[in-house]
Amino acid sequence: MLNIVIFGAPGAGKGTQSNLIIKKYGLLHISTGEILRKEIANKTELGLVAEKYINKGKLVPDQLIVDVFAELIDQSENEKGYIFDGFPRTLSQAKALDEMLRERKTSVATVFNLSVNEDELIERLLKRGEECGRCDDRIEVIQNRLNVYKEQTEPVKEYYKKKGKLFTIKGVGSIDDIFEEITEVIDRISNIKD
Ligand code: AMP
Numbered sequence: 001m002l003n004i005v006i007f008g009a010p011g012a013g014k015g016t017q018s019n020l021i022i023k024k025y026g027l028l029h030i031s032t033g034e035i036l037r038k039e040i041a042n043k044t045e046l047g048l049v050a051e052k053y054i055n056k057g058k059l060v061p062d063q064l065i066v067d068v069f070a071e072l073i074d075q076s077e078n079e080k081g082y083i084f085d086g087f088p089r090t091l092s093q094a095k096a097l098d099e100m101l102r103e104r105k106t107s108v109a110t111v112f113n114l115s116v117n118e119d120e121l122i123e124r125l126l127k128r129g130e131e132c133g134r135c136d137d138r139i140e141v142i143q144n145r146l147n148v149y150k151e152q153t154e155p156v157k158e159y160y161k162k163k164g165k166l167f168t169i170k171g172v173g174s175i176d177d178i179f180e181e182i183t184e185v186i187d188r189i190s191n192i193k194d
Contacts, residue, residue, distance in 0.1 A: 001106045002027065002081035002190065005088070005097075007157065008114035009149045010142070011121040011128070012171045013178065017114065018085045020179045025186065028078035031085040032065055035072065037134075054136050057144030059089055059152060066096045073100060081109070089153045094160070110189055111160040112182055114171030118146060 002025065006014045015031065022029045036054060039047030046068065053060045069087055076082075088094040101107050116124075122142055129137030136145065160166040169181050 001079065001109075002186070003084070003101060003106060003108050004081070004186070005084045005108055005111040005160070006114070007111050007160075008171060009116065009118075009121050009153075010145045011124040012114035012116045013175070014085050014114060016175055017112070017179060017182060018083050020175070021083055021182065021186070024183065026080045027083045028076055028081070029083050029085060030069070030072060030076070030087065032069060032087040032089075033085075035068065036060065055141065057136060057141040057148060059148055062090055062092045062096075065089075066093060069093075069097075070100055073104075081106075084108075088156055091155055091159055094156050108160070108165060110185065111157075111166050112185070113157055113166055113168040114178070115168050116171040120172060121146065 004021065004027065006018050006021075008014050015034075018029050018031065021027060036047070036050045040051045040054070041047070046064070049064065050060050059065075065087070073082075084097070088097050097108065122139075125137045125142045125145075126139065128134060136142075157166060167185050169178060171178060
């Protein structure tokens with residue numbers, strides 16, 4: 001199994017690159033942000049709770065998101081592997097993910113950290129807000145999301161770096177060039193695994 005974490009600040013291009021990766025490698029895309037947005041649209045109990053956090057640019061509490069994530073993994077079978085997009089976002093989530101995968105006799109193969117400077121992130125998120133009307137892509141919320149990223153999510157990078165699993169990729173430039181760099185690493189890892 002090939003399990004990949006796609007990591008980076010809001011607006012770094014995680015969703016865009018995930019879509020290209022799943023097409024090429026047949027992995028299953030699990031995006032916690034997308035799942036929560038669907039729950040909100042369907043006005044479920046979880047959606048109503050999550051909405052309060054998302055609209056403020058805060059993270060949904062760990063226990064809640066870990067439970068949602070565990071349920072998803074249990075329901076979805078994919079022998080090729082997964083791409084985790086937007087999860088883990090805290091150290092506690094990263095440890096929970098390791099444990100969940102260990103129980104399933106697998107592990108995170110690699111973590112792609114898409115690195116993009118803050119000005120570019122803000123520009124992209126504002127543009128996305130205009131184009132797709134995501135309610136958390138507003139300037140007041142964006143700044144908060146970037147602060148939350150720095151305080152709570154960035155430490156996760158160090159966690160994977162210590163395990164030798166972190167690949168930092170410059171997330172600025174053409175989408176295809178960035179994808180090519182990612183595929184080089186995936187192909188190398190797959191060869192080692194085979
Ligand atoms: P995203 O689409 O990944 O940018 O996520 C949108 C929002 O959903 C985030 O700003 C959080 O409020 C919430 N969210 C998504 N994934 C997580 C997670 N792993 N932990 C906590 N909150 C999350």
